[in-house]
Amino acid sequence: MTDADVAELKARVCDAIDARADDIIEFAKDVQSEPELGYKEVETTKKVVSLFESLDLDVETELAITGARARVGGDGSDDEFVAAILGELDALVNPDHPLADPETGAVHACGHNAQLAHLVGAAFGLVEGEAIDGLDAAVEFVAVPAEEYLDLDYRRNLVESGEIEFFGGKQELIRRGYVDDWDMAVMMHAGSDEPDRVVTSNFSTNGFIGKFVTYLGREAHAGAAPEEGVNALNAAMLGMNAVHAQRETFADEDYVRVHPIITRGGDGVNVVPAEVTMESYVRAKTIDAVDEANESVNRALRSGALAVGGDVEIEDFPGYMPLSTNQTIVDAYDDNVRELLGEEALSPGQPHLAGSTDMGDITQLVPGIHPWTGGFEGAVHARDFRVVDEEMAYIVPAKLTACTLIDVLTDPESREKLREAKAEKRTREEYLDAVRGFRATETESHLD
Ligand SMILES: [Zn+2]
Ligand SMILES: [Zn+2]
Incomplete structure (x- = not known):
């Protein structure tokens, strides 16, 4: 594919996302209005599934109690390239937050509803923008349960009854084999106290x-x-x-x-x-x-x-597990930040953050990124956390992810580098042993 073809494809996908902007924002608010804790995201999963189905996608649910995935494109061969786009389903507990559920205290104070908006937004863009056929790869849209490590009495019961082995949803996806054939994994996360249109893509976590x-x-x-x-x-x-x-x-x-x-x-x-x-x-x-x-x-x-x-x-x-971001994906992501938001939107941030995410576990097996994107005021998890820029919080990340996939998947050298990076990572068995x-x-x- 020529550079002009790639640019044309990306423009088409961004237009398709813009055409769905109202639906994406409405969906994000709908998820926010009904926050559910990890492994209990039944209604949230249904909301995601209903949008996937509106795109005629073949959806599999109950990945790990909750969760859903839909795969498009690819040839189904053992060697096909698979790119996963992730969004987390769960809320956290902060009863002091004005949007907290009065009964459970659950609230989307970590912006996971924005992640889901980004996930369905990328699906709208890639499917309705008719980009999939040009990618020579399978793209898997995955709504993942239980990122916040909390509500642990409930989860210990799930462990004791044999329904899960791990508290983290991505860990369960790994254990159940869903991650085995992924060659790359991309998501976004709400930036903490980051109202501006800035993005930080390259860092590790504890x-x-x-x-x-x-x-x-x-x-x-x-x-x-x-x-x-x-x-x-x-x-x-x-x-x-x-x-x-x-x-x-x-x-x-x-x-x-x-x-x-x-x-x-x-x-x-x-x-x-x-x-x-x-x-x-x-x-x-x-x-x-x-x-x-x-x-x-x-x-x-x-x-x-x-x-x-x-x-x-x-x-x-x-x-x-510690998060390590992949340079090939970071480079493509940052190029798209420059194109969509300008050079000044790239914020170097801290090279290492002492917080943790189970995206770290994914990056033990698969090259991935976990960029922080702006549009949010207040610290994540705090009572004053809120969206202040809907387009930046819900729409722009979908475009960044979709365009990054297009850049990486249409570039043979990037695909090769990702395959090499994956080969150096742990297998599922090595990960589970660790x-x-x-x-x-x-x-x-x-x-x-
Ligand atoms: Zn969180
Ligand atoms: Zn989070």
Whole structure:
């Protein structure tokens, strides 16, 4: 395809997205008005499916409890090139947000509704812009469950009943084999506190281990006979302070983050607390650094039980893997940012972010990108997070993704580079071995 052909194709796709702009924005608001937490996105999935079906796409649902995908183009051969476009279905909990569901506290304060708008927008553009046939590749549109790592009691029940193995939806997609034949994966994410028309596409993020901690002591009357008790809250406080004492040992370049919370601190003020529970993440830039920090955090947590003569159980669960973005896709994406928004829209941002996403897991297997795009005021997850530029939040990202796919897929050299990059990444089995290695239980017992 000549440069002029590619430019013509991209213009046609952008026109097709513009023609659907009202539908895309209406859809984004519809999703926002009915926020659902991870693995519960039943209505949100239906909304996505209904738009996919309006394009006559062949849709598969219940990928991992919820979720949907539709594949177009390609020849169905084992060697066909497959490009996946992702959008996350789930909301998070922030009852203080003005748009929060009054019953569940769920709200789209991470802008995942914008991701879905971008997903269906790209589908409108590529399908109605009649671009698919020119790409010599399959394009898979994927609405993914459960990115936010929360609501964990519910998810632990799903794990225990065998419905899922992992808390993250993309991890489940990997485990179930949906990702095996992808050659590239593209999404967008709402920029935090980023009202302007800017984009940051090239960065890495932390990986992490998730942790449940249960301290057990012995109940006693807190006034009349505390000497007969073993105070589990004191054990937890000592454990947490011992964690703080590890912080000076974390190397700056590892970006370690440990942020425990107490989820049950005692049941009645006049009873010595006999059971105190905590949750935490241990995050770091590399898997080795996560492992190393986790070992010292667990040692510190155990010390609290040792000090008061109580028990502690520490359950580690796989968190998310570090994100690494692919330079070939980043370069194509940035070129399209220049074309659509101008050079000044490219914001270098931080090279490494200490937050985490299960897109990191995808990039352990498949070359991918996870760009931050503007149009949003307020920090993601905060009560004042909101869309301030609908075109930038919902429409422009669809064009950027669709045009990036066109550039990469019509360029043999880029396809070759992506195939090479994929060959250097983990296989599904290697990935599963690595994440399953994070599941562990440690105990320290001193109660009689
Ligand atoms: Zn989030
Ligand atoms: Zn998010």
